[in-house]
Amino acid sequence: MIKTEKLTYQYPDGTKALKDVSVDGSKGNCIALIGENGAGKSTLMAALIGLIKPTEGKVFFKGEPLSYKKKDLYAFRKTIGLVIQESDKQVFYSGIYDDIAFALRNIGMDADEIDKRVKTAMEVTGITGLAERPIHYLSYGQKKRVAMAGVLAMEPGIMLMDEPTLGLDPKSKAGVKSIIHDALGNGIKIILSSHDMDFIYEFCDYTYVLHHGKVLCEGATTQVFKNKEALKTASLEEATMTRLEECLGIKGYRSMAALENAVEKQRKEVRTNEISSSRN
Numbered sequence: 001m002i003k004t005e006k007l008t009y010q011y012p013d014g015t016k017a018l019k020d021v022s023v024d025g026s027k028g029n030c031i032a033l034i035g036e037n038g039a040g041k042s043t044l045m046a047a048l049i050g051l052i053k054p055t056e057g058k059v060f061f062k063g064e065p066l067s068y069k070k071k072d073l074y075a076f077r078k079t080i081g082l083v084i085q086e087s088d089k090q091v092f093y094s095g096i097y098d099d100i101a102f103a104l105r106n107i108g109m110d111a112d113e114i115d116k117r118v119k120t121a122m123e124v125t126g127i128t129g130l131a132e133r134p135i136h137y138l139s140y141g142q143k144k145r146v147a148m149a150g151v152l153a154m155e156p157g158i159m160l161m162d163e164p165t166l167g168l169d170p171k172s173k174a175g176v177k178s179i180i181h182d183a184l185g186n187g188i189k190i191i192l193s194s195h196d197m198d199f200i201y202e203f204c205d206y207t208y209v210l211h212h213g214k215v216l217c218e219g220a221t222t223q224v225f226k227n228k229e230a231l232k233t234a235s236l237e238e239a240t241m242t243r244l245e246e247c248l249g250i251k252g253y254r255s256m257a258a259l260e261n262a263v264e265k266q267r268k269e270v271r272t273n274e275i276s277s278s279r280n
């Protein structure tokens with residue numbers, strides 16, 4: 001699994017974006033990195049995938065320190081993929097198919113296997129219908145899906161997603177949720193960053209709060225989200241479900257949809273009971 005130990009990163013202009021950051025990918029299946037703008041989330045993602053080399057401290061993968069030799073990084077990136085924050089800019093090729101196939105061709109994969117993987121990734125991300133469309137005609141949200149498909153086609157063990165729902169309309173956001181849900185179901189570990197607290201509360205089992213490049217607090221998402229002081233320090237909002245729990249005592253639901261389903265189920269039961277008692 002991926003982890004960092006006391007990772008510090010200073011950009012060439014002197015900005016210290018990460019200070020002594022230790023995160024452990026084995027703490028959950030879907031891990032959140034949250035924090036205010038400039039807290040260091042994207043820098044940490046770049047460090048996790050070996051795009052930048054720590055100034056101090058280390059990244060470990062499967063217990064071994066990450067090697068930054070080109071050949072080793074090449075092998076490493078078959079197992080871990082990153083959907084960057086500006087993922088619409090991650091899409092380079094003029095055709096969707098070629099763009100998704102790019103990394104697979106790069107590693108010399110057999111054409112039939114590439115075809116199978118690209119088609120599956122397009123299906124999962126809901127872009128099959130766009131296959132013939134030139135990339136430059138695609139919208140921001142559609143390009144985001146193409147970028148996700150490119151990462152999924154590699155069938156990575158770990159997927160890093162930097163702000164996956166940013167700038168998406170509710171329907172596209174639901175699409176991303178379903179991609180994440182499926183990926184988790186297929187055993188892919190996800191580490192994501194987001195400012196969307198409801199989205200994190202729904203999906204992430206473990207959360208790190210970053211503040212000024214340091215880990216301010218960490219723990220099970222349900223616990224961290226109750227830490228109002230930490231959330232306030234990191235300029236984060238509370239999630240709707242934790243507010244409902246506090247105001248109305250409604251516990252145990254990770255999303256509004258889950259709560260609505262439970263309410264609907266209860267209503268149906270009441271109606272059924274009323275009908276059967278009116279018959280008796």
Ligand SMILES: Nc1ncnc2c1ncn2[C@@H]1O[C@H](COP(=O)(O)OP(=O)(O)OP(=O)(O)O)[C@@H](O)[C@H]1O
Nearest residue numbers: 011013015017035036037038039040041042043044
């Ligand atoms: N290429 C760079 N050169 C110098 N400083 C940088 C560079 N990229 C980022 N930074 C700085 O590093 C710090 C962390 O930035 P980062 O992008 O990791 O934050 P973030 O938590 O992802 O923020 P956001 O929520 O806005 O995406 C910020 O102070 C930022 O200005």
Ligand SMILES: [Mg+2]
Nearest residue numbers: 041042085162
């Ligand atoms: Mg960022």
